[in-house]
Amino acid sequence: MATETLLRAQDISYSQGKRLILDRISFELRRAQITTIIGPNGAGKSTLTNIVNGLISDYSGVIERSPDLRIGYLPQKVYVNRLMPLSVERLLRLTRISSDAEIERALAQSEVAYLRQRQVHSLSEGELKRVLLARTTLGNPDLIVLDEPTAGVDVSGEIRMYQMIGELRDQLQCAVLLVSHDLHLVMSQTDQVLCLNQHLCCSGLPESVSQHPEYLALFGQQVADSIAVYAHHHDHEHDVSGVTDPHHHD
Amino acid sequence: MTEWLDDFLWRAVIAGLIMVAIAAPMGCLMVWQRLAFLSDTLGHAAVMGVGLGLMLQVEPIFGVLALALVIVFSLSRVNSFNNALSETTLAIISHTGLAGGIILVGLLPSPTVNLEAILFGDLLATTRGDLLSLLLTTILLLLLLWRYWRAFVAVSVSREIAQAEGIEVRKIQFLMYVMIALLVAVMMKVMGVLLIAAMLVIPTTSARLFSRSPEQMVYISGLYGLASLGGGITSSFHFDWQTGPAIVISATALLLLTLAVTRVVKPDLD
Numbered sequence: 001m002a003t004e005t006l007l008r009a010q011d012i013s014y015s016q017g018k019r020l021i022l023d024r025i026s027f028e029l030r031r032a033q034i035t036t037i038i039g040p041n042g043a044g045k046s047t048l049t050n051i052v053n054g055l056i057s058d059y060s061g062v063i064e065r066s067p068d069l070r071i072g073y074l075p076q077k078v079y080v081n082r083l084m085p086l087s088v089e090r091l092l093r094l095t096r097i098s099s100d101a102e103i104e105r106a107l108a109q110s111e112v113a114y115l116r117q118r119q120v121h122s123l124s125e126g127e128l129k130r131v132l133l134a135r136t137t138l139g140n141p142d143l144i145v146l147d148e149p150t151a152g153v154d155v156s157g158e159i160r161m162y163q164m165i166g167e168l169r170d171q172l173q174c175a176v177l178l179v180s181h182d183l184h185l186v187m188s189q190t191d192q193v194l195c196l197n198q199h200l201c202c203s204g205l206p207e208s209v210s211q212h213p214e215y216l217a218l219f220g221q222q223v224a225d226s227i228a229v230y231a232h233h234h235d236h237e238h239d240v241s242g243v244t245d246p247h248h249h250d
Numbered sequence: 251m252t253e254w255l256d257d258f259l260w261r262a263v264i265a266g267l268i269m270v271a272i273a274a275p276m277g278c279l280m281v282w283q284r285l286a287f288l289s290d291t292l293g294h295a296a297v298m299g300v301g302l303g304l305m306l307q308v309e310p311i312f313g314v315l316a317l318a319l320v321i322v323f324s325l326s327r328v329n330s331f332n333n334a335l336s337e338t339t340l341a342i343i344s345h346t347g348l349a350g351g352i353i354l355v356g357l358l359p360s361p362t363v364n365l366e367a368i369l370f371g372d373l374l375a376t377t378r379g380d381l382l383s384l385l386l387t388t389i390l391l392l393l394l395l396w397r398y399w400r401a402f403v404a405v406s407v408s409r410e411i412a413q414a415e416g417i418e419v420r421k422i423q424f425l426m427y428v429m430i431a432l433l434v435a436v437m438m439k440v441m442g443v444l445l446i447a448a449m450l451v452i453p454t455t456s457a458r459l460f461s462r463s464p465e466q467m468v469y470i471s472g473l474y475g476l477a478s479l480g481g482g483i484t485s486s487f488h489f490d491w492q493t494g495p496a497i498v499i500s501a502t503a504l505l506l507l508t509l510a511v512t513r514v515v516k517p518d519l520d
Contacts, residue, residue, distance in 0.1 A: 050410075053413065053414035071416070073410065073415060080408075081282050085463055085464060086463070086464065087463060094407055095417060145414065
């Protein structure tokens, strides 16, 4: 059974000056599927998401988007000018009109309903990431693009965040494009992996990608390290921001 | 019916009020997007615009506007999506414009132009014609702000999110530049080219101290602008200070006062 294809990228190449950043990348994003882009630093992961998002337009190749494709985007870095007063609620209404109930639901889903009235500047990095995740779900998006949503979040918070992303996908039936460093943590939630290093090294189901020689060549050492991280057993639970009590700030 | 407009003081007050109405929202947006320095640049370059206008024997304001538009158009060409305007580029344009303008104005027969009025404004010399152009430009700017407010705020928070979620960031950015060019041409008369940025930044900074939302900050900076205007015109009238500088000094005095008060009574902003 084929699910609806929302975006089809064909032979996407991009260079900056003489430097080739992306070399003939092709893939498809489908409704209710999570696609994870993994790859080392400088592999072109963010460039590829920026092309999908329409931030970069001078690429070569073809991108077919389904008409009126609605995107929700969580960028790798959000730096809100301190001179700008902005509550979490207002941040959620940044590009779209949403009802109070929708705001409430989105925040509750990311387990940060208690942050609603807080100013964005006062959030920790982990809290901000969850708020931004909640933001992407508003306005009934077809595609959610998450560029390293767990950067700055500790390991157990990271695992919870990936679970949430899976739940969102089930609930909203949207496509998810996820940029991540750590396949071992995303693995269980992912339907399709794109292993990127300028060119598409390999792609497919997470189990098969993790056995692929090019993947092992790129990540062999990291995988070994991450197993060491897993062996360390946690005796307590963190939330995403590393705070043990989620109501700490109230 | 409009005889009261014959009084220069009333014309000054009206011109000041119109300026405050547009300086508050534009000032906030420019501070959020770190564009305050651009208004300074356009202001300084406006001196050259005045010189060019006088040489070509058109109204100086058209010279200013034409030059400002040329500058913002060139800047939007070189400015890539992610890079903020380079301070160096702005400083070069700013000071070249000021220096060139002063030379140009100096070449003109002396009674034609009052350099001091260009640099520091001449609110009390506002004519009915000035009032009309000020009013029309401000209405145009307010309409554009009202129409694109959500997009302007979104771009101020994150250009990436805005673009990905369907806002045409480059278009909005260009519109913002053109609006700043218009704003500078209009404010020049009241504040003088050297003091425009002050009126965009100082009331805004005071307002930030106890605002919780972007819109609230706009309204509060409007109130601060109003108070600065009142203080400036009053002190200008009583002590014979130049009006533009008097408004700026009032704005700064209010900022310092607010800072002192918020030290004692800490507003809960988080």
